[in-house]
Amino acid sequence: MKQLHKQSSMNHRRDEETPSTQTPPYSPKSLKHPKSIPRSINYLFKEQRLLFILIGILIGSTFFILQPSLSRLGPTDAHSPIRRSFSKDNTVSSGVSVFSDNHDSSASFSSGTNRAVYGKVGRVPVGIGRRRMRVVVTGGAGFVGSHLVDKLIARGDEVIVLDNFFTGRKDNLVHLFGNPMFELIRHDVVEPILLEVDQIYHLACPASPVHYKYNPVKTIKTNVMGTLNMLGLAKRVGARFLLTSTSEVYGDPLQHPQKETYWGNVNPIGKVASATTIICFGCLFSYSCRLLLSFGLIWLGERSCYDEGKRTAETLAMDYHRGAGVEVRIARIFNTYGPRMCLDDGRVVSNFVAQAIRKLPMTVYGDGKQTRSFQYVSDLVDGLVALMDGEHIGPFNLGNPGEFTMLELSEVVKETIDPSATVEFRPNTADDPHMRKPDISKAKELLNWEPKISLREGLPLMVGDFRQRILNEDEGKGA
């Protein structure tokens, strides 16, 4: 028994010392780590494996970056450079990244017009050219609109212009006829229209006092019905909407310079104070109420059709934003000048320039001490695009803070065109603002935008265009 016990304890010890060849004991993998890391590194460095891996990664990522943009190049744009948008800090970046997700797609527009086609297709890597936008510009045949269209086309967008040619002119766009990226539709925005687009720049409205006072009812209809229709379109197709409002929303300002936070000092009934019209926007959808509204508004007259029309348009834009989730942008445009202004537009810069060229006295209204701040059109267009492409709703003042009295302006025109030019005083118009100067700190900070062209630099740039057109006009009369 004692021997048996000794035998079994010896066996047990042998078992401990000599592992069984049939069932190896479990050994956790972690025990191997200290050895496997140097072995892996060793493996990587042997036979230049690491180099091959790096080359593989490089080829793979190059293909990944190039492939989406290559697939975008259709037959029409195969020759065009890869389009890029410029971010706020002027560095080239993916334009898609500055647009909302709604617009984040690389689908080609030529493949169809269904919104679903432009749906989200995921994140596009940084460094890829921005996707081509399809953009509507209402009032695109006008002075500002046509310059905006030029900029959008130049950066590779597809542009559809809607214009009723009340103040717009085909001449402003004739250089784009035949361009496959450009379409022109004669359309009045007071009527609805359906288009599949990514962005809507809503400029349509007579902006010169002479034009809007000519038909105030039409002006307010354009501002109210036109803006409603375009906001409706934006809502329906998920487009971003930019409203071109005006410095006139500040009326005859009691704050100087004007900040966006200022609510304004507007005469809502214009000079003719005999009618009080309450505008019920719910009623705008019923034809009979529209008729009543039209009759009521006939009595408003003067500037209010424009000032209050634009204020209403701002309200509509904000309500569509808050209530329907439409992405809106609001620009408050200050007095702007440049080539393509109508010769007989009636605004002060175009009047003075045309009068000086025609050797007529410059017509100064009132005592000529009222002030305005004049911005060159290319500065405005840059601001509009920065606003549309940026992430801030606004409103933003877009204007040049350089402030001039009308008499000072006449002096600059004299220096630029004809030192012998004279002035002639005329009675001023009703409700004419006494002073106007934008505070642009908000646009500077949030849009990284500010005007670059001073009045003395900008005026000569429009004089050539005016001289040419006046010459053509005179030749036309003589013929």
Ligand SMILES: O=C(O)[C@H]1O[C@H](OP(=O)(O)OP(=O)(O)OC[C@H]2O[C@@H](n3ccc(=O)[nH]c3=O)[C@H](O)[C@@H]2O)[C@H](O)[C@@H](O)[C@@H]1O
């Ligand atoms: O030019 C513009 O972009 C602006 O034009 C008008 O605003 P307003 O400031 O009245 O512009 P003008 O008609 O050019 O008048 C500016 C000042 O010049 C005076 N003026 C105008 C014309 C003229 O021949 N002589 C003259 O002294 C006017 O009485 C006014 O005090 C529009 O109402 C604005 O919406 C628009 O932004």
